[in-house]
Amino acid sequence: MTKNILPILAAVSLALPGSVSAQDPPESVDLSKFPAANVEDVVVPVPSEIFVVLDKLGSPNWRGELRSSLGKNTGNRAQVALLLGTVIAEGFIAVEAEDPEKVQEIGREVLELAEAINVRKAVIARSKSISEKAKSKDWLAVRREFDGALQDVRGAMQELGDDELAQLVSIGGWLRGTQVLTSIVSKNYSADGAELLFQPDLLTYFTEKLDGLKSTRLGKDPLVAQTRKTLAAIRPLIGKEDGSKISQGAVERINKLTEDNVTAITTPKDS
Amino acid sequence: MKKPLLCLALLAVVAAPVFAYVNDALSFAHEAAVPYIKKGFSVREDAWGGDLGVKEQQAVTAQLFKGNEYWFCLGTDVKGAVVTVNIYDSKGRLVEAESWQKGRFAGARIVPEKTGTYYAIITVVKSPQERTGWAVVYAYK
Numbered sequence: 001m002t003k004n005i006l007p008i009l010a011a012v013s014l015a016l017p018g019s020v021s022a023q024d025p026p027e028s029v030d031l032s033k034f035p036a037a038n039v040e041d042v043v044v045p046v047p048s049e050i051f052v053v054l055d056k057l058g059s060p061n062w063r064g065e066l067r068s069s070l071g072k073n074t075g076n077r078a079q080v081a082l083l084l085g086t087v088i089a090e091g092f093i094a095v096e097a098e099d100p101e102k103v104q105e106i107g108r109e110v111l112e113l114a115e116a117i118n119v120r121k122a123v124i125a126r127s128k129s130i131s132e133k134a135k136s137k138d139w140l141a142v143r144r145e146f147d148g149a150l151q152d153v154r155g156a157m158q159e160l161g162d163d164e165l166a167q168l169v170s171i172g173g174w175l176r177g178t179q180v181l182t183s184i185v186s187k188n189y190s191a192d193g194a195e196l197l198f199q200p201d202l203l204t205y206f207t208e209k210l211d212g213l214k215s216t217r218l219g220k221d222p223l224v225a226q227t228r229k230t231l232a233a234i235r236p237l238i239g240k241e242d243g244s245k246i247s248q249g250a251v252e253r254i255n256k257l258t259e260d261n262v263t264a265i266t267t268p269k270d271s
Numbered sequence: 272m273k274k275p276l277l278c279l280a281l282l283a284v285v286a287a288p289v290f291a292y293v294n295d296a297l298s299f300a301h302e303a304a305v306p307y308i309k310k311g312f313s314v315r316e317d318a319w320g321g322d323l324g325v326k327e328q329q330a331v332t333a334q335l336f337k338g339n340e341y342w343f344c345l346g347t348d349v350k351g352a353v354v355t356v357n358i359y360d361s362k363g364r365l366v367e368a369e370s371w372q373k374g375r376f377a378g379a380r381i382v383p384e385k386t387g388t389y390y391a392i393i394t395v396v397k398s399p400q401e402r403t404g405w406a407v408v409y410a411y412k
Contacts, residue, residue: 025355025357025365025367025370025392026365027364027365028359028362028363028364028365029359029363029365029392030363031330031359031361031363031390034328034329034330034390034392042332042333042334042388043315043317043318043319043331043332043333043334043409044317044334045334045336046315048313049336049339049411050336052338052339052411052412053336053337053338053339056338057338140311140313143313144313144314144316147313147315147316147317148316150316151316151317192337192338195337195385195386196336196337196338196386197386198385198386198387199334199386199387200387200388201332201334201388202334242360242361242385242386242387
């Protein structure tokens, strides 16, 4: 059904923007009138949404941020889900570094980790596409494929009834993305760079997801417990209101917290 | 609702046409974003979606970053429906740089002055159907 309408839309879309003026929306709205149940969950930003801003603020050494080891799969499903998130985030870093070999390695690792949690089928095509587009250095396309891989993995997990595990993938990616963000900002501090950490609703969203885990096993998992503590420790460091200045000390502290958490995920003690 | 959209989209593959409207609305949203891809925007694979009655609104939450430029693109599967999307900050102030509307498509652009939480408010202005399926994607650069 969707495919049938695409040829028609392709022609329509060319004439869309700018062709019609919008109705005048109100200059302000009372957000409290939107019942809580109607306010959507936060769409979790992919790391590249932040990385492209960092590129505008300076010239980060992206290769220097890449990890030599992507981490070890212990077979623990919580660890694998968190690890998968960090690996996909690594893919975005490798795209910024424009490192085709690393991107291909990450694409293969995504496939292996997806297999460990029974969602390999969902990412086979993505993995292949990541490899092909990295070879041709089509970085915008590779970035899109990593975003797609993340959504495909989460979608497949939800299809299998593993919604909670899918959340861990997102959180793993956020932790690694935040580690890199704070690493870069720490090395060349600016208030604008630090402001990228102001993500209070995202932190609340992640915290609520972890606090609301129905699976007792997941809820008591040591890595999940550590992640919960990390999020709680970060919250007071990012300021209370939009535009709050986030100090260099706070950036460095968040870097340490996320680094420790990512290290625990990628090199667990029982590995 | 973001999650239900994903679930429904997956179900739609195996249980069409019951949830076909979800895929269709999403296709329209992606189509609305096509011109921005040509301008160097990256369209997120993640999306929001649902259905609304006429004159009903829904707010969706987005974490946006100062330094980026965003387009929110809305689509509906209902022919003859008019839908809009507008962007507000966490204090409820209209902050979009521009917006447009054309029947089942709509878009709003924002260049955030601050990093933080923003709300895209979806409105079904009119529709020939009781419930109107909708989907929103966003693009950034």
